[in-house]
Amino acid sequence: MILDFTLQVLTSPLPPHNRSYEHRGSAEARTLSRLGLNQSAEAIDTSKLLTVTLFVMSSSAALTVMKDLVGSEGGSITLPDPVGQLGFLSYGIHTIAEVDEMKFKIVEKRFNDRLFWNDKTWLFEIKGLKTNDSGEYFIDSKKGNCFFRSYKLTVYESVPTPAVNTVNVSTDSCILLCSVDKAETTLLWYKDEEILNQSSSALSLPLTVHKQDFSSSYRCEASNPAEHKTLHVDITTSCSEQNNRNSTDNRDDTMEGSSHKEMKNLTGTVGGSITLPDCTMQSGYLKFGVETVAKVNKTAMKNETYKENIHWNSAACFTLTHLQMNDSGIYYIDSKEPPFIQPYNLTVYESPPGNNSTRITLVIVTIIVGLIIIFCLYI
Known part of the structure; x- marks a missing residue:
């Protein structure tokens, strides 16, 4: 300009x-x-x-x-x-x-x-x-x-109203998932006035609420620099035994007794691939948020959503290929054999985080070209 x-x-x-x-x-x-x-x-x-x-x-x-x-x-x-x-x-x-x-x-x-x-x-x-x-x-x-x-x-773009789903309820904790259907939105989980978790790149954001904290007030907020929308969560209702049964039904009859592991953070780059480190040997599901995207049954995989972008290799591990920014979010492996539930928080970057060399090079080239043009005009 x-x-x-x-x-x-x-x-x-x-x-x-x-x-x-x-x-x-x-x-x-x-x-x-x-x-x-x-x-x-x-x-x-x-x-x-x-x-x-x-x-x-x-x-x-x-x-x-x-x-x-x-x-x-x-x-x-x-x-x-x-x-x-x-x-x-x-x-x-x-x-x-x-x-x-x-x-x-x-x-x-x-x-x-x-x-x-x-x-x-x-x-x-x-x-x-x-x-x-x-x-x-x-x-x-x-x-x-x-x-x-x-x-x-x-x-x-106008901020969408967030939705909250119950992912898992155990005897001592409850996992909730706040999600929106648009990118360019920051998601935040609040406990009273304290920010517990936030993300500016994912379409969904999990929160683990421990039983001793059920009496606190929780809300999920979707925001951008222009506006914000908030959804207050009734923990007593969301983390009830009834919701536990409902969430079990929604997880396609997940095996009772499955252990729920701590969330793992994963990163990838646009166009690259990522292999989820926990493997499903015989049968189970891969979920993106609350949606099932792939099933494994008797060593055969059925794709639900990702078509050519998801694979189940000989080591019984899921791999996502041709990553895009909107692949960022919360994934779950819901394995029946062996029985476990493993959540992942995947963040997909345009370039490797912390690598600004390309941007710096472009700035330097732009400055040099500008100086050359000005110099030539005054010769």
């Missing part, structure tokens, strides 16, 4: 200075005016161009004044700075609305019936937010209280 702006300044002469241009000109022209460039000149002085370029590329002050705003799809957002008598609202380099002598006009059609200006508070408001409304907005107030403000708006 910085280089595009610089090239436009270098190659595009500005129109003559007049009232219509000042009131309705592009965002680039108004910005140049505030920097003190002569809009009536056919060509722009090279030294001033260099000043503009260096200002845009190196001024940290310009970055620090930008305000971050967040909104949810279908919701609304109000820009916090008022424009009274004369001013413009821009999205990127395009003017989308203007206020002139207390009269409001929408310039960009896609904001019709969604963008408003309050003649009492003088504030702009965008309603019916869409994810493609995300981006940079600018307010340029020209009369009365003159100022220039910039905002970075991020519109998130």
Whole structure:
């Protein structure tokens, strides 16, 4: 974005200075005016161009004044700075609305019936937010209280309401699973006001509640930076013997007496594979959340969901291949022979965690290319 702006300044002469241009000109022209460039000149002085370029590329002050705003799809957002008598609202380099002598006009059609200006508070408001409304907005107030403000708006998908299922009930503990059907959501388990467990990458999140803690208050929260939704859990009901029988039925008649082991954390990368370390020798199930994804019966495996992406090898272990980000979550091996239940928390990364070399290389290359372009323009 910085280089595009610089090239436009270098190659595009500005129109003559007049009232219509000042009131309705592009965002680039108004910005140049505030920097003190002569809009009536056919060509722009090279030294001033260099000043503009260096200002845009190196001024940290310009970055620090930008305000971050967040909104949810279908919701609304109000820009916090008022424009009274004369001013413009821009999205990127395009003017989308203007206020002139207390009269409001929408310039960009896609904001019709969604963008408003309050003649009492003088504030702009965008309603019916869409994810493609995300981006940079600018307010340029020209009369009365003159100022220039910039905002970075991020519109998130609406947060789904979480669901909680009982996975297993034993004599001394209960395992609950909180899940949502959308990525880009952070899941949190609360005990009273204490966060017990959280994940920003998985579609489900387990919680083990021990019998001595049944009297506490528990809730699962699904959130993103714009909103959150909470589901309160009645532990007495969720961890009752009736739920234990129901969860046993839902686990396809899991063998009574199966030992429930501590959860193991596993990691993988997109496109890679992961082998679950505990093996099912004769019969059992592999579950993703509360859904059965594969069965083993008499040394033969039947795929339920994963088709070509799940395998049961000669060592009687499950392997997931061609991993994707949405494969992150809670898996269970429910083995009947030998009898055990083993949960896993799998997190799939785009690249190995802690490996930032690719991103650093891209940043360095981008900086070098930018400097070469600027150098060539001034030779």
